Structures are given as C-alpha cells and as structure tokens.
Amino acid sequence: EPEVTQTPSHQVTQMGQEVILRCVPISNHLYFYWYRQILGQKVEFLVSFYNNEISEKSEIFDDQFSVERPDGSNFTLKIRSTKLEDSAMYFCASRPITDTQYFGPGTRLTVL
Amino acid sequence: GNSVTQMEGPVTLSEEAFLTINCTYTATGYPSLFWYVQYPGEGLQLLLKATKADDKGSNKGFEATYRKETTSFHLEKGSVQVSDSAVYFCALSYFLPRQLTFGSGTQLTVLP
Numbered sequence: 001e002p003e004v005t006q007t008p009s010h011q012v013t014q015m016g017q018e019v020i021l022r023c024v025p026i027s028n029h030l031y032f033y034w035y036r037q038i039l040g041q042k043v044e045f046l047v048s049f050y051n052n053e054i055s056e057k058s059e060i061f062d063d064q065f066s067v068e069r070p071d072g073s074n075f076t077l078k079i080r081s082t083k084l085e086d087s088a089m090y091f092c093a094s095r096p097i098t099d100t101q102y103f104g105p106g107t108r109l110t111v112l
Numbered sequence: 113g114n115s116v117t118q119m120e121g122p123v124t125l126s127e128e129a130f131l132t133i134n135c136t137y138t139a140t141g142y143p144s145l146f147w148y149v150q151y152p153g154e155g156l157q158l159l160l161k162a163t164k165a166d167d168k169g170s171n172k173g174f175e176a177t178y179r180k181e182t183t184s185f186h187l188e189k190g191s192v193q194v195s196d197s198a199v200y201f202c203a204l205s206y207f208l209p210r211q212l213t214f215g216s217g218t219q220l221t222v223l224p
Contacts (some may be wrong), residue, residue: 004155033211043156043201043214056211091156099144099163099205101212103156 002026004104006092012110013082021077021107023092032075033093033101034067036060043091049075082111114139118202118215125192125222133187133218135176135202143204145169145178145185146212150199159187159200192222 005024013019025032034046047057049067066078075094079086089108093101119134137145147159147169160169165180174189185202202215 031210042216045211048211099210100158105155
C-alpha cells in the first residue's frame with residue numbers, strides 16, 4: 001500500500017541554522033500539508049500546498065518557513081533560522097481529491 | 113474559531129474492556145469529523161470518519177457517531193485488545209479549507 005515517507009526521522013540542529021525536512025507524498029495525490037506537534041501539545045496545521053503554490057497557511061507559518069515541491073515527487077519544509085521553540089515533531093500529509101489526509105511518520109526536530 | 117476538545121489521558125484499560133474516548137468540537141456549519149490513531153513510532157493513520165450529522169463511522173471494531181445536537185464525536189469500542197494501545201486524535205475539517213484541526217490526543221494503554 002502506498003504511504004507517505006519522511007526523512008530524516010530525527011534532526012538535531014543548532015539554533016540559527018537552516019533545516020530542510022523532506023517528504024515524499026503518495027504519487028497520485030494533489031494536496032500536500034505540513035503539521036507540527038510540540039511535545040505535549042496539539043497537532044497544529046502549518047501550511048497547505050496545491051498546484052505548486054501555498055493555498056492556506058497558519059499564523060505559525062511566518063517568513064522563517066517555506067515550502068517547495070522541487071521535482072514533482074518531494075515536498076520540503078525549510079526553516080531558515082531555527083529557534084528553540086521550533087523543536088517539535090513535524091508531520092507531512094497528502095490527499096487525493098477526497099477529504100482523507102494520509103500522514104507520514106514524522107520528523108522529530110530538536111533545536112539546541 | 114474552530115476547536116476540538118478530547119478527554120484527558122492517559123487511559124489504561126484491561127483487555128476486553130469497553131472503551132470510550134470523548135470528543136467535542138466547536139465549529140460553525142457542518143465540518144467533517146475524524147479519528148486518527150498513532151501507533152508507537154508510526155505516523156497518524158485515519159481510523160474512521162463521518163461527514164454529516166447522524167453518520168456513524170466504523171473501522172476495526174471502533175465506532176463514532178456524529179452528533180450535531182451535542183457537538184460530539186465520541187470514540188467507542190466494545191472490547192479492546194493490547195494491540196489497540198496507541199494515541200487517538202479527534203479532528204475536524206471543512207470542505208474549504210481542508211486543513212485538519214486536532215484535539216490534544218488521548219494515550220490508550222491496554223494491559224493483558
């Protein structure tokens with residue numbers, strides 16, 4: 001069964017460094033999402049992406065964040081200058097035309 | 113704004129016990145409602161969903177009924193197994209925009 005994959009599973013970085021989190025959505029899906037979950041808190045929506053552009057974003061998704069679908073298979077989340085409060089589990093999701101989103105296993109980001 | 117409230121965890125049950133995890137929501141209009149499950153080390157998986165009032169979603173012995181009058185979508189299972197140990201997330205989304213709004217998650221542990 002097709003699944004969403006994410007790499008790396010765990011990323012450790014120093015504050016102020018740039019990180020890129022990578023996702024490979026399910027191949028025939030059209031809509032792509034990033035969510036995050038700070039330890040002990042709710043899963044929060046960051047951004048949605050359709051037809052090569054951002055369709056919705058939350059107030060969390062400020063200028064430090066960007067998304068890209070560089071090659072038709074990968075979907076990346078970049079954080080330009082990481083802060084301590086960016087430490088969280090980041091989930092990628094994709095969906096076809098229906099309303100069911102399929103999630104990847106997540107990348108745990110630790111900012112030191 | 114929209115929000116989802118889940119019962120506080122963790123929940124610990126013996127095998128074959130009855131499970132209820134409460135979920136209530138605050139939203140305008142008619143959102144779709146979902147239960148996602150996260151097994152250890154894995155991503156969020158859709159467990160069941162309901163798209164309109166009085167719909168019952170069911171899967172793997174789990175059920176939840178969309179109750180608009182009480183704005184609830186409680187998850188139930190008649191006889192839990194050790195393999196049901198996981199974190200359960202209640203969520204909602206609208207047709208537009210499609211991003212999910214999650215509850216805080218409920219950790220379920222089933223003991224043999």
